[in-house]
Amino acid sequence: MGRVQGRVESALGRLLPGRDIGPQRLHQGMRYAVLGGGKRVRPLLAFAAGEAASADPARVEVAACALECIHVYSLVHDDLPCMDDDVLRHGKPSCHIEYDEATALLVGDSLQALAFHLLAEHRVADDPATQLEMVKILASACGSRGMAGGQAIDLAAVGRTLTLPELEHLHMHKTGALIRASVALGARCSATLSSAELASLDDYAKCIGLAFQIVDDVLDCEASTATLGKTAGKDASDNKPTYVSVLGTAEARAMAEELRVQAHSALRNLKAGGTRLGELADFIVRRNF
Amino acid sequence: MGRVQGRVESALGRLLPGRDIGPQRLHQGMRYAVLGGGKRVRPLLAFAAGEAASADPARVEVAACALECIHVYSLVHDDLPCMDDDVLRHGKPSCHIEYDEATALLVGDSLQALAFHLLAEHRVADDPATQLEMVKILASACGSRGMAGGQAIDLAAVGRTLTLPELEHLHMHKTGALIRASVALGARCSATLSSAELASLDDYAKCIGLAFQIVDDVLDCEASTATLGKTAGKDASDNKPTYVSVLGTAEARAMAEELRVQAHSALRNLKAGGTRLGELADFIVRRNF
Numbered sequence: 001m002g003r004v005q006g007r008v009e010s011a012l013g014r015l016l017p018g019r020d021i022g023p024q025r026l027h028q029g030m031r032y033a034v035l036g037g038g039k040r041v042r043p044l045l046a047f048a049a050g051e052a053a054s055a056d057p058a059r060v061e062v063a064a065c066a067l068e069c070i071h072v073y074s075l076v077h078d079d080l081p082c083m084d085d086d087v088l089r090h091g092k093p094s095c096h097i098e099y100d101e102a103t104a105l106l107v108g109d110s111l112q113a114l115a116f117h118l119l120a121e122h123r124v125a126d127d128p129a130t131q132l133e134m135v136k137i138l139a140s141a142c143g144s145r146g147m148a149g150g151q152a153i154d155l156a157a158v159g160r161t162l163t164l165p166e167l168e169h170l171h172m173h174k175t176g177a178l179i180r181a182s183v184a185l186g187a188r189c190s191a192t193l194s195s196a197e198l199a200s201l202d203d204y205a206k207c208i209g210l211a212f213q214i215v216d217d218v219l220d221c222e223a224s225t226a227t228l229g230k231t232a233g234k235d236a237s238d239n240k241p242t243y244v245s246v247l248g249t250a251e252a253r254a255m256a257e258e259l260r261v262q263a264h265s266a267l268r269n270l271k272a273g274g275t276r277l278g279e280l281a282d283f284i285v286r287r288n289f
Numbered sequence: 290m291g292r293v294q295g296r297v298e299s300a301l302g303r304l305l306p307g308r309d310i311g312p313q314r315l316h317q318g319m320r321y322a323v324l325g326g327g328k329r330v331r332p333l334l335a336f337a338a339g340e341a342a343s344a345d346p347a348r349v350e351v352a353a354c355a356l357e358c359i360h361v362y363s364l365v366h367d368d369l370p371c372m373d374d375d376v377l378r379h380g381k382p383s384c385h386i387e388y389d390e391a392t393a394l395l396v397g398d399s400l401q402a403l404a405f406h407l408l409a410e411h412r413v414a415d416d417p418a419t420q421l422e423m424v425k426i427l428a429s430a431c432g433s434r435g436m437a438g439g440q441a442i443d444l445a446a447v448g449r450t451l452t453l454p455e456l457e458h459l460h461m462h463k464t465g466a467l468i469r470a471s472v473a474l475g476a477r478c479s480a481t482l483s484s485a486e487l488a489s490l491d492d493y494a495k496c497i498g499l500a501f502q503i504v505d506d507v508l509d510c511e512a513s514t515a516t517l518g519k520t521a522g523k524d525a526s527d528n529k530p531t532y533v534s535v536l537g538t539a540e541a542r543a544m545a546e547e548l549r550v551q552a553h554s555a556l557r558n559l560k561a562g563g564t565r566l567g568e569l570a571d572f573i574v575r576r577n578f
Contacts, residue, residue, distance in 0.1 A: 017433055017434065022438075023438050023441040023445065025445065026433050026437070026438060027433060030433060073398075077394055077398060080371075080394065082369075082389075082390035082391045082394060083391050083394065100371075101371035102371045102372050103444070105369065105394075106433075106440055106441050106444075108398070109362075109366060109397070109398075109401065109431075109437045110432050110437040112398065112401050112402070113401070113428050113429075113431045113432030113433070113435075113437065114428070114432055114433065116424060116427075116428040117425060117428035117429055119424075120422070120424040120425035120428060121425050128416070128417035128420070128421045131417070131421055132409050132417050132420055132421055132424070133409070135408075135421070135424055136406060136409035136410050138405075139402050139403070139405040139406035140406055142398075143403055143406060144306055144312070144315050144316060144319060144399035144403065145306065145310075146402075148315070148395050148398045148399040148402065149311075149399070151395055152312035152314060152392065152395050153311070155391050155392070155395075
């Protein structure tokens with residue numbers, strides 16, 4: 001995993017506008033937000049799915065960077081005072097603290113545009129039609145019926161008690177959509193997988209997307225700020241519904257474990273195997289940060 | 290012009306998620322921000338360029354809606370308290386006043402994603418490769434080296450005295466980039482124009498982009514809030530550099546007129562003529578709202 005993360009870090013450094021290119025403060029803010037932090041879960045998923053499709057890693061790298069740009073833009077906007085108002089991210093001051101709110105707003109906006117620019121500028125698939133499909137998958141995953149919609153559902157849920165299906169609906173959007181897109185994009189970098197295999201990969205992605213969020217909730221409750229690199233215990237203090245508040249820690253962990261098993265069983269339908277995808281499912285559920 | 294605006298209004302109403310689709314508050318906010326206001330200059334330009342390329346209006350309509358989504362997202366974010374802090378837009382309360390800041394942030398984010406979704410989902414060009422080029426043109430125009438970059442340059446310029454070239458640099462990004470993209474996208478909806486004709490269209494677009502901003506500055510200074518539908522005189526009270534503050538009103542008007550003439554002369558290189566593009570150049574320079 002460290003190898004993929006190093007590769008993505010270096011690609012992001014190359015694909016982001018340089019710190020000396022104007023407007024400098026904006027470009028420096030983009031680099032500050034993106035580089036040197038984060039688990040790079042979405043790039044790891046894209047690479048693992050790309051491997052299952054025997055895709056050229058040079059293509060997957062671009063798709064992985066686009067996905068990470070979207071993810072980081074969502075964190076930068078999410079940390080703003082009008083949203084979660086969080087001052088710490090990846091163990092350093094949030095973008096709007098290190099820079100200012102207006103710059104952070106534009107950093108997020110620009111990262112979203114950059115993601116689509118990357119997918120359109122570089123060759124990431126066998127043909128332009130597939131590449132266009134990848135643009136559509138990403139746009140759909142991050143828009144009002146995907147990630148941004150999830151944020152809106154989250155806002156509306158603060159202070160309310162959610163049922164388990166409502167909580168799932170929230171997270172299928174907020175984190176699940178981009179995780180599914182990560183697997184879908186990686187798998188489309190080469191046209192080798194059948195539509196049945198792509199559907200199995202999507203089942204896998206749905207399971208680990210949900211498992212990822214459940215584990216996040218458990219860690220937010222159990223781990224320390226130092227380990228997480230973001231403010232721990234914030235969900236509870238913000239009165240946000242979480243898997244822990246709805247199910248309790250033990251049952252939440254059991255649900256994550258069940259989803260891990262389901263994810264593995266979805267991978268059995270892949271002809272070329274999905275060893276690395278399986279390893280990632282294990283990592284996502286068993287991590288402690 | 291009214292015909293195109295009516296067509297775009299109705300297409301936007303159809304292409305935006307319905308107000309009853311969840312998350313409802315977000316989708317209602319998107320519709321509130323986009324529908325029922327605005328001069329629709331970018332769609333008008335896309336349709337005029339599409340006509341010069343003999344493109345199917347059904348394709349141009351989608352591209353025009355994508356452009357307008359990007360434009361409106363920029364207005365919604367620009368009106369936020371951390372940016373221009375403006376409470377009035379198109380004669381009604383700004384999105385964050387009618388809804389709230391967090392919703393307005395997500396409305397802007399979602400409209401950007403929707404723009405790319407539209408360009409990728411619908412058939413807007415003769416082949417997927419051209420369509421991918423259109424995605425790239427739009428992403429480039431609205432990113433850190435286009436419109437969002439222009440906002441950052443604008444932030445850095447508040448309270449400073451700019452030279453005329455610095456002011457041009459600012460506006461080539463802030464409004465010019467998306468206006469150029471409007472012409473470029475409309476012209477690519479059908480593969481009939483030569484690269485020389487596309488280059489002439491881009492020259493035209495550069496001229497009217499700048500002229501548009503100059504006239505905006507003059508109007509901000511001379512017209513009333515009621516006529517503009519946004520707070521008049523705000524540039525001066527915000528201590529922002531404008532063409533009026535740098536050149537004075539008379540010289541600013543003369544420069545806009547000169548750019549109008551240049552725009553017309555660029556159109557002479559089009560084989561099929563660009564009557565409507567010429568009319569738009571006249572409208573942009575001679576409007577009083």
